[in-house]
Amino acid sequence: xxxxxxxxxxxxxxYKVYPALIKDVKQxxxxxxxxxNPLMLNGTKFDRYDNYEQYTSKEQYEAVQELxxxxxxxxxxxxxxxxxxxxxLFIEYTAIDNSDTKDDYKSHTNxxxxxxxxxxxxxxxxxxxxxxxxxxxxxDTLVLLNNFExxxxxxxxxxxVYKALNEKExxxxxxxxxxxxxxxxxFKVYYDLPMGYDHVLLNDRRVEVGTVxxxxxxxxxxxxxxxxxxxxxxxxxLPVIHNEEPGDAYGATMELLELAFNKKxxxxxxxxxxxxxxxGKVMGIYMGLPVV
Amino acid sequence: MSNPFIKQYGVTLxxxxxxxxxxxxxxxxxxxxxxxxxxxxxxxxxxFINYDNSINSETCEAVMEFVKYATKQSEDDILEWLNVxxxxxxxxxxKEISQYKTDANNKGNSIEWDVLFASMLENTSLNMxxxxxxxxxxxxxxxEGFTKKNQKMEDDNSNVLTGKAAIxxxxxMGNGF
Numbered sequence: 001x002x003x004x005x006x007x008x009x010x011x012x013x014x015y016k017v018y019p020a021l022i023k024d025v026k027q028x029x030x031x032x033x034x035x036x037n038p039l040m041l042n043g044t045k046f047d048r049y050d051n052y053e054q055y056t057s058k059e060q061y062e063a064v065q066e067l068x069x070x071x072x073x074x075x076x077x078x079x080x081x082x083x084x085x086x087x088x089l090f091i092e093y094t095a096i097d098n099s100d101t102k103d104d105y106k107s108h109t110n111x112x113x114x115x116x117x118x119x120x121x122x123x124x125x126x127x128x129x130x131x132x133x134x135x136x137x138x139x140d141t142l143v144l145l146n147n148f149e150x151x152x153x154x155x156x157x158x159x160x161v162y163k164a165l166n167e168k169e170x171x172x173x174x175x176x177x178x179x180x181x182x183x184x185x186x187f188k189v190y191y192d193l194p195m196g197y198d199h200v201l202l203n204d205r206r207v208e209v210g211t212v213x214x215x216x217x218x219x220x221x222x223x224x225x226x227x228x229x230x231x232x233x234x235x236x237x238l239p240v241i242h243n244e245e246p247g248d249a250y251g252a253t254m255e256l257l258e259l260a261f262n263k264k265x266x267x268x269x270x271x272x273x274x275x276x277x278x279x280g281k282v283m284g285i286y287m288g289l290p291v292v
Numbered sequence: 293m294s295n296p297f298i299k300q301y302g303v304t305l306x307x308x309x310x311x312x313x314x315x316x317x318x319x320x321x322x323x324x325x326x327x328x329x330x331x332x333x334x335x336x337x338x339x340f341i342n343y344d345n346s347i348n349s350e351t352c353e354a355v356m357e358f359v360k361y362a363t364k365q366s367e368d369d370i371l372e373w374l375n376v377x378x379x380x381x382x383x384x385x386x387k388e389i390s391q392y393k394t395d396a397n398n399k400g401n402s403i404e405w406d407v408l409f410a411s412m413l414e415n416t417s418l419n420m421x422x423x424x425x426x427x428x429x430x431x432x433x434x435x436e437g438f439t440k441k442n443q444k445m446e447d448d449n450s451n452v453l454t455g456k457a458a459i460x461x462x463x464x465m466g467n468g469f
Contacts, residue, residue, distance in 0.1 A: 004306045019377040022355065022370075025340045026347050033345060051345060095336025095376035 003102045005092045009080040010108065010122055010166060017092045018073050027070070028094070034063035038129060039087055040191060045097070057130050064126060067093065082107055083123035083132075084192045111185045113177040114210065114224050114262070121164045121189040128163065135160050136191060144180045144288035148231045157183060158228070164190040180225035180288030181211075210262070211285045215273045223285045224262050233259065253279070260286035296429040301389050303381050305373060313362050313382060316390040318431060319424035320361075324390060327361065330354035333380040355379065362386045392428050408435075 007015045020028050032049035036042060038060040042050065055063075064086060068078050071093040085107040091097055110118045124132035138156050140146040147157040161178060162171050164186040187193070210222035226234055237256055240247035254267050260282050261270065274282070302312040316324040331339045331351050339355070342348050359370050362382060374382075408431075412423050415438070423431070453461050 019375040020337050022340070022352070022374045022376070022379070025337060025352070028337060029341045029345050029347055032341065048343060049341070049345060094338075095380065096338050097336075 005088070005102050006104045007085055007089060008104055008106045009085060010082070011080050013080065014104070015072050015076065015089075017071050017089050019095050020070075020093050024070060028067075031063050031067055034060055035067060035090065038064050038126075039090060040083065040193075041087075057133075061126075061129060064129075079127055080125070082125050085123075086126060087192060109189045111182065111189065113182050114179050114227070115177055117177070119165055119169070121186055122166050123192040124163065124190055132163075132190070139187060141187065144183060145226065145234075147183060148180070148226070148228055149235065154228070154231075160190055161186045175228055178228045182225075184288065213278065213281060213285075215278065216275070217273075219273065221261065221273070222264075223260050223282050225288045226259070226286050230259055253283075256286060257282060296427060296433050301385070303378075303385050305378060309373060311363055311365075311373065311378075311382065313385055313389065314364055315386070315427040315429055316361075317425055317427055321390070321428070324358075324361070324386075327354060327358040328383065328387070331358075333383040336376040336380075339376075358383070358386075390428055392432065 004019075005017045007017060009015070032046075033051040033053065034055050036046060036050045037055070039046075041047065065078065067090060068081065068086065069075055071089050085105070088105050088107070108120045108122055111121050112118055135156055138153055139160060140153070147153050158171050158174060158178065161174050161183065162169070165174070210224045212220050213223055214220055234256065237252035239245040240252040241249050241256070243249065254270065257270055257274070257279065258265070258267065296315075300312055301315060302310050304310050331354055333339075339351050340348050355374075356367060356370065359365070359374055359379070359382065360367065363370065409420070409423060412418060412431075412434075413420070416434075426434075
């Protein structure tokens with residue numbers, strides 16, 4: 001017996017997805033190129049349907065609406081449909097890459113913050129499409145630190161995390177734990193990456209708190225990425241470390257290292273187990289650079 | 293093995309609708325292989341859309357020809373239920389019920405159709421047209437019957453006593469000895 005997929009949105013409302021009827025294929029073929037950009041399918045196997053014509057946001061939005069109504073065979077309030085759930089609907093409807101199971105599909109992802117607390121995150125709601133795309137262009141996925149450095153971008157990055165967490169947490173609460181690792185994870189979930197964003201994805205999804213490093217004796221230490229609330233300290237110390245400004249470069253480095261280890265160790269303890277190579281690695285993790 | 297002469301093959305769709313599927317007749321095996329070679333049921337809607345996003349009408353026609361053959365339904369009826377997932381289920385099921393099971397289990401050992409047909413013609417009252425109008429599973433069912441019958445005859449023959457054993461048995465029966 002054939003089985004349909006049941007999509008469950010963020011409000012626990014279920015939707016049964018109907019695969020494309022052969023008689024509807026022509027209509028779907030017309031929709032395909034308009035769906036590539038809004039579903040962020042560039043660079044995937046679905047890219048072959050891109051005809052490189054420019055579609056307006058309105059046209060793309062309407063194409064997605066049409067896809068949803070034809071796949072659900074009803075006019076549906078799509079206010080709770082996010083990118084990830086629509087992508088799954090698209091794959092089920094077209095049966096192009098139908099290797100996934102037909103178990104009920106929920107679109108949320110859990111992200112663990114630096115304190116070990118789990119947060120439920122979602123990709124962007126389709127009703128937020130235009131705003132999400134605008135944010136996407138502004139957030140620096142290559143050098144994550146840049147998102148904290150510039151005040152305007154910082155606010156937008158915080159807003160992106162706020163949206164990814166379904167507006168369930170206040171921005172003030174988010175700032176209390178937001179670090180570069182969490183920002184990266186929230187970004188990946190909000191835009192339902194991976195495709196095409198390998199540089200964002202060099203780290204596996206974080207399942208542990210911090211990143212574990214080992215010293216020469218094999219002892220393990222946890223290193224954390226930079227917290228947003230420490231941006232001023234970082235911006236003060238970085239030019240000194242890079243000899244761009246006068247000052248105590250050693251002291252500046254140690255101050256950042258203390259933060260990288262979440263102030264778990266004193267300077268004396270850090271001096272005992274850190275060598276130059278490890279310092280470089282720790283600073284890389286702290287600055288949110290990919291761990292390779 | 294259930295009796296393929298009376299069994300109704302088919303698939304049940306998600307909405308509970310039962311679609312009867314008819315296995316290929318032996319005379320149509322090549323035709324069926326040709327039809328199945330014109331599309332790939334595993335790639336869903338990609339079958340039907342060309343690289344310029346136009347509809348691949350050749351595939352559409354091939355799919356429809358195949359589904360009509362496999363279900364014996366009209367095009368209008370088929371269009372009411374045939375979707376990209378049902379096509380995959382239907383095709384796989386059709387292949388499963390149309391192929392020679394023994395061959396499927398012994399990949400690499402091809403069937404000697406000429407020997408098989410000669411044997412059928414020699415041992416039954418069927419003519420060639422009759423044989424070619426059978427499905428593979430029906431043919432297999434008959435061959436299985438032959439095997440069972442031969443086995444039974446061999447078993448019966450092995451019960452006939454000869455020589456000393458026969459004399460001893462007759463003695464026991466006390467028939468004038």
